[in-house]
Amino acid sequence: MDYFLELFVGGLTLGSIYALIALGYTMVYGIIELINFAHGEIYMIGAFTALILSSVLAMAGMSGPAVLVLASVVAVLYSACYGFTVEKIAYKPLRRAPRLSPLISAIGMSIFLQNYVMLAQTSDFLPFPSLLPDLDFIRDSIPFIGPTELIIVLVTAAIMVLLTLLIKFTRMGKAMRATAQDRNMAMLVGVNVNRVISQTFIIGSALAAVGGVLIASHIGRINFYIGFIAGIKAFTAAVLGGIGSIPGAVLGALVLGWTESFATGYVSSDYEDVFAFALLVVILIFRPAGLLGRATTQKV
Amino acid sequence: MKKFAFARSFHILLPALFIAFASTGTALAADTIKLGIAGAHSGDLASYGLPSVKAAELVVKDINARGGILGKKVELLIEDDACKPEMATNTATKLVSRKADIVMGHICSGATKAALGIYKDARLIAVSPSATNPELTQSGQYPGFFRTIASDDAQARLEVDFAVGRLKLKKIAVLHDKGDYGKGLAEYAKKFIEADKKAQVVLFEGVTPGAVDYSAIVQKIRQSGAEGVIYGGYHPEASSIVSQMRKKGMKTLFISDDGVKDITFIKVAGRYAEGVYATGPKDTSKNPLAVAANEAHKKAYGSDPGAFFLNAYAATQAILNAIDKAKSTESAKVANALRTHFVDTPLGKIKFDGRGDAIGVGFAMYQVKNGAYVEVK
Numbered sequence: 001m002d003y004f005l006e007l008f009v010g011g012l013t014l015g016s017i018y019a020l021i022a023l024g025y026t027m028v029y030g031i032i033e034l035i036n037f038a039h040g041e042i043y044m045i046g047a048f049t050a051l052i053l054s055s056v057l058a059m060a061g062m063s064g065p066a067v068l069v070l071a072s073v074v075a076v077l078y079s080a081c082y083g084f085t086v087e088k089i090a091y092k093p094l095r096r097a098p099r100l101s102p103l104i105s106a107i108g109m110s111i112f113l114q115n116y117v118m119l120a121q122t123s124d125f126l127p128f129p130s131l132l133p134d135l136d137f138i139r140d141s142i143p144f145i146g147p148t149e150l151i152i153v154l155v156t157a158a159i160m161v162l163l164t165l166l167i168k169f170t171r172m173g174k175a176m177r178a179t180a181q182d183r184n185m186a187m188l189v190g191v192n193v194n195r196v197i198s199q200t201f202i203i204g205s206a207l208a209a210v211g212g213v214l215i216a217s218h219i220g221r222i223n224f225y226i227g228f229i230a231g232i233k234a235f236t237a238a239v240l241g242g243i244g245s246i247p248g249a250v251l252g253a254l255v256l257g258w259t260e261s262f263a264t265g266y267v268s269s270d271y272e273d274v275f276a277f278a279l280l281v282v283i284l285i286f287r288p289a290g291l292l293g294r295a296t297t298q299k300v
Numbered sequence: 301m302k303k304f305a306f307a308r309s310f311h312i313l314l315p316a317l318f319i320a321f322a323s324t325g326t327a328l329a330a331d332t333i334k335l336g337i338a339g340a341h342s343g344d345l346a347s348y349g350l351p352s353v354k355a356a357e358l359v360v361k362d363i364n365a366r367g368g369i370l371g372k373k374v375e376l377l378i379e380d381d382a383c384k385p386e387m388a389t390n391t392a393t394k395l396v397s398r399k400a401d402i403v404m405g406h407i408c409s410g411a412t413k414a415a416l417g418i419y420k421d422a423r424l425i426a427v428s429p430s431a432t433n434p435e436l437t438q439s440g441q442y443p444g445f446f447r448t449i450a451s452d453d454a455q456a457r458l459e460v461d462f463a464v465g466r467l468k469l470k471k472i473a474v475l476h477d478k479g480d481y482g483k484g485l486a487e488y489a490k491k492f493i494e495a496d497k498k499a500q501v502v503l504f505e506g507v508t509p510g511a512v513d514y515s516a517i518v519q520k521i522r523q524s525g526a527e528g529v530i531y532g533g534y535h536p537e538a539s540s541i542v543s544q545m546r547k548k549g550m551k552t553l554f555i556s557d558d559g560v561k562d563i564t565f566i567k568v569a570g571r572y573a574e575g576v577y578a579t580g581p582k583d584t585s586k587n588p589l590a591v592a593a594n595e596a597h598k599k600a601y602g603s604d605p606g607a608f609f610l611n612a613y614a615a616t617q618a619i620l621n622a623i624d625k626a627k628s629t630e631s632a633k634v635a636n637a638l639r640t641h642f643v644d645t646p647l648g649k650i651k652f653d654g655r656g657d658a659i660g661v662g663f664a665m666y667q668v669k670n671g672a673y674v675e676v677k
Contacts, residue, residue, distance in 0.1 A: 003523050010515035017512060125536050127568045146547060149515075215512065220543045221536070221568045229510050264516035265523075270478070270506045272516075 007265040008258070013149040013218075015257025016156035019250045020211030021234035022241070023163065024204030026249035029238070030180045031200045033099070037106040038086055039208060040231020041113035042079050044224065046209025047128070047216040048117060050075040054129055068131040068217075076209045082113075083205025084198055092194070110228070118224040125223045128216040148218045155214060159207060160250055167246065172199060180244070240280055242293020251291055255279070332375040333368070333629060335360065335619065336395040338405030338415065339430075340383035349407045351605050352429050352612030353378055356404055358596050359616040369624045381406055385414035392418035400424065401629040404615050407608070409433035416442045423631045425638070427619055429611035434488075437655040444631060446638055446652050448615040448645075449608070450662025455557050455579045456488035458663050459530050462577065462676075463555055464499045473503035473526035473552075475517070475541070477533030485532035485557055502526050509537055518544045521552060528553035535565035539573070546572040553577070558663070566671055578673065579663045582648065584610060590646035614645035614661075618652075 021043055028036045050071040057067045090109045094102040132148045167173035178186040179196045187193050215230070216222045233256065241252025256276055263275035283291060337356050339349035353376075360374045368374055377400050381388040388411035395403055396418060403419060403426040406412040412431040419426050420442060427446040428436075434451040436442065463469045472493055476486035483506065493501050502524040507517050518541060521529060529545075529552055531538055538560045545552055554576045561580035566573045584590045593613045597605040622637035623629055642651045650660045666673040 003519065006519045007516055010513070010519060013515065014513045124564055125539070125568050127570055148547070219513065219540060220570070220572075221539060223536075225510070226512075230512055233512065261516040265520055268505050269508065269517045269520070272508050272511075 003265070007261045009145045009149060010265075011258035011261030012254065013152050013257070014261060015237075015254035016153050017211060017215050017218075017230070017253075018234045018237045018256055019253035020156055020159065020207055020214070021230055022237040022249040022253045023160075023246065024208045025235055025238040026241070026243055026246060027176075027200050027204050030244040030246075031176065031197060032091070032095075032183075033244075034091060034102050035106065035235070035243075036091075036201075036204075037103075037231070037235075038090070038109035038113060039204065040227035040229075040234070041110050041117075042083050042086070042205045042227070043208035043212045043230060044117065044222070044227030045082055045113065046075045046079040046205075046212030047222045047226065048121060049078045049209070050131070050213045050216065051126060051128055051222060054131060058129070065133060068133070068213075071131060072210065072213045075213050076206045079205045079209035079212070080202045083201040083208075086113075087198060087201040092197075110231075114224050114228065121224065123224065125221045128220050128222050130220060131213070131217040152214050152218060155210065159210065163203075163207075163246065166203075172196075176200060236276070236280055240283055240290055242287075242290025245290070245292045245294070248290055248292035255291070332373050333370070333623060334375050334377055334398070334400045335616070336377045336379065336398075336400035336403040336405070336424075338379045338381055338388070338391050338395060338403055338426075339407035340411070341378070341380040343382040343384075345383040345408065348430060348607050349380075349383070351607055351609040352404065352407065352615075354597060354601060354605065355429075355593070355609050355612035356616045358593070358600060359613060359620065362596075363620055369620055370627060374620065381408075381411045381415070383408040383411050385410045388412070388415040389418060391415060396422040396424065402619055402623070402631075402634060403427070404429070404612065404619060406431065409436065412436060412445075416445055419444060425619075425631050425634055427615045427638075429615045430608040437657050440655065442656070444635060446615075446618075446635075446656040446658070448611045448618065448647060448650065448658045448661055451657060452484070453488040453492075454657075454662045456485050456532075457492060458579050458665060459555050459557070459577075460489050460492040460496065462665050463528050463530060463553075464493065464496060467528065467553060469528040469553070470499050471502045471524070471526045471528075472499050473521050473524055473529045474501055474505075475503070475521075475529060475531045475533075476506050477509045477537050478506035479509070479533065481559065482531075482533035482557075486530070489530045489532065507533075507537060507541070509533070511537075514541050514544050515548075517541070518548060518550070521545065522548070522550055526552060528555060531556040531560070533557075534559040535562045535568070538576075539565050539569035542569050542576060543572040561666055561673055563673075566668055566673070573668045573671075576668045577676070578666050578668075580666050580673070582662060582664045583675075584647055587646055587648060589644060593646045610646040611661075614647045614650060614658075617645045618643050618650065618658075 024039045028034055053074050054067050054071040086109055090105045091102050094105055132151050175191045175196045178191050179193055183193055237253035237256045238249045241248030259276050259279050260272050264272050337353055339352055340346050341349045356376055364373050377398050379391040379394050381391040388406055392415035406415050407430050409431040412428050425444045429448050432449055432452045434453040436445055474486050474490050476482040490501050490504055493499050538556055542554050556578045558580040561578035590610055594605055621643040622634045625641045626633035626637040638652045642649045648660050650658045653659050665676045667676050
C-alpha cells in the first residue's frame with residue numbers, strides 16, 4: 001500500500017508539472033486555435049532566468065525563501081514579456097493567414113529560442129540550486145511525499161483555482177471566454193481582441209515560468225533542451241484532456257502523470273512512454289475531442 | 301575510437317615505406333626475429349592501424365640500436381588487412397608463409413577473429429593492441445591470442461567485481477538508458493552478477509533518457525530492496541536519479557561507468573554526487589614511459605601519435621620482452637613468458653592473464669570525494 005501511495009504521489013507531482021505547462025497550450029488554443037510550440041521554450045527561459053537571478057542574489061549574500069520569491073517573480077515577469085513579444089512578432093502578423101502558417105511560425109520560434117539560449121548560455125547541463133525550502137518535518141509526518149513534491153502539488157492547485165476564478169468572475173476572463181467562442185462577434189460587441197490575445201499569452205507564459213522554476217529546483221539541473229521534452233508531454237496532456245478546455249488540461253496532465261508512474265512502478269520503465277501514448281490513442285479513439293473537450297461542429 | 305586526419309596523408313607515403321622495409325628485410329634475412337605487424341594500413345580505418353606500425357618501428361629501432369634480442373636483430377613484416385575479415389585471412393596466411401615468429405595485430409575485432417583461425421593452426425601468437433570484442437579472449441578458442449586493451453565488457457566486469465567483491469552487495473539493481481552503450485554495459489553486468497551467483501539482480505530496467513522526472517523508478521529501486529545500483533549510461537540521467545534517491549533519503553550505493561565519470565556530473569548533482577562510484581580509463585598521462593613514447597613519436601614523425609599508439613607500443617614491448625625472457629621464439633614458451641613476466645610499458649606494468657587479457661590495463665574505479673573523482677585503491 002505504501003508503494004502504491006508513493007507511486008500515486010509521484011504521478012501526482014509529475015501530473016502537476018505537466019499541468020502547469022499544459023494550461024498555457026490549452027488557453028492559447030482555446031482563444032486563437034493555435035498550437036503554440038514555442039511554449040515549452042518559454043518554460044525553459046523561465047527556468048534560466050531564475051537560475052541567473054538566484055546566482056546573482058546568492059553572490060550578493062541573500063539566501064532562503066527571499067531568493068525563491070524574488071527569482072520566481074522576475075522569472076515570471078521576464079517570461080511574460082517573452083510570451084507577449086513572441087505573439088506580437090510571430091503570430092499577430094499571421095492572424096488572417098491560413099492556419100498552417102502560424103503553426104510553422106510557432107515551430108520556427110521554438111527552434112529559434114532553443115538555439116538562442118544554447119548560444120547565449122551553454123549547451124551543457126547546469127546545476128539548479130534547490131530554491132524550495134527543505135521542510136524536513138513534512139518528511140517525518142507524511143513519509144510518502146517529499147517536501148518539494150508537496151510544494152509543487154500545492155502551488156499547482158492554487159494556481160488552478162486562481163485561474164478558474166479569473167476566467168469565471170473577472171472582466172478579463174469574460175472577454176477571454178467571449179473571444180474563444182467567436183472572435184468576430186466579440187469584436188462587434190466591443191471586446192479588444194488583440195489585447196485579450198496578448199493577455200492570454202502573458203498569463204500562459206507566466207504559468208510556464210512558475211512551472212520552470214518549480215521543476216528546475218525539484219530536478220536540480222537545466223539545459224536549453226528541457227522545454228522541448230516537457231512541452232511535448234504537456235501538449236500530449238492538453239490533447240488528452242481536450243485541447244481548449246482548462247479543467248481538461250489539468251485532468252489530462254494528471255492522467256498522463258499517473259499512467260507513467262504506475263507503468264514504471266508495476267510494469268517496467270522500459271514501457272513508460274509506450275503506455276502513456278497507447279492511452280492517448282485509446283482515449284482519442286473513444287473521445288476524439290479528449291476527456292473534457294467539447295465536440296465542435298464544423299461551421300459551414 | 302576517433303579518426304585522425306593526419307593518418308590519411310601518411311597512408312599515401314606507405315608504399316614508399318613498404319619498399320624501404322622490403323629492402324632492409326632481404327639484407328637482414330639471414331638471422332632475424334620476424335615480427336609480423338598486421339592491421340588496417342589502408343582504407344577508411346587506416347587511422348586505427350597506422351599508429352601501431354609507427355609504435356612497432358619506434359620500439360624495434362630502439363631494441364636494435366641496443367643490439368637486438370637473443371643476439372638477433374628484429375625485423376618487421378608489415379601486412380595490411382584494411383580491417384576486412386576476408387582480407388585478414390590472406391594477410392595471416394602471408395605472414396605465416398613469410399615465416400613470421402610472432403604477430404602484433406590485428407586492429408579490428410572482426411579481422412582479428414578471422415586471422416586467429418589461421419594463426420592457431422600455424423601455432424603463432426598474436427597480440428592485438430585494439431581488438432576489444434570480449435569473445436576473443438573469453439571464448440577460450442584462441443589460446444595464442446593476447447591483447448593490450450581492455451575488452452568491451454571490462455567496465456561491467458570491474459563494476460560487478462567491485463560491487464560484489466569489495467562492497468559485498470547482495471542485492472543489486474541494474475539500470476540503463478536504453479542506448480547501445482548503456483544497455484550493452486548493463487546486460488554484461490547482469491550476466492556477470494548472475495554467473496557469479498554471489499549476488500542477485502533484483503531489478504533490471506531501462507529508463508527514458510531526458511525524462512522530466514525519475515521518481516517512479518527511484519521508488520521502484522527502493523521497493524526492490526537493492527543495496528546498490530549499477531547504472532549503464534551517461535551523466536544527465538545519472539545525476540537526476542542519484543539526486544532523487546538522496547532527496548528521498550535513500551543511501552543506496554550508485555556505481556556507474558565512464559559516461560558518468562565526468563566533471564559535469566559532479567557539478568550538476570552537487571552534494572548528492574558525493575560517494576558515487578564510476579569506472580574510467582586508467583590515467584596514463586603521468587606515466588613517464590608514455591610521455592617518452594609520445595615524445596619519440598613527435599621527434600621521428602613530426603606529429604602527435606594516433607589511436608592505440610600506446611597500446612601498440614606496449615604490445616610490441618611485451619612481445620619482445622617475452623621472447624627475451626623465454627630465450628626462444630617457440631610459441632608455447634613465449635606464451636608462458638607473456639603470462640608470467642611483468643613488463644614496464646607506457647600503459648603501466650603489465651602481464652597477461654590465462655585468457656590473454658592484459659592485467660593492469662584498462663579501467664580503474666573512481667569515487668566522488670569532496671567534489672572530485674578520486675581513484676579507489
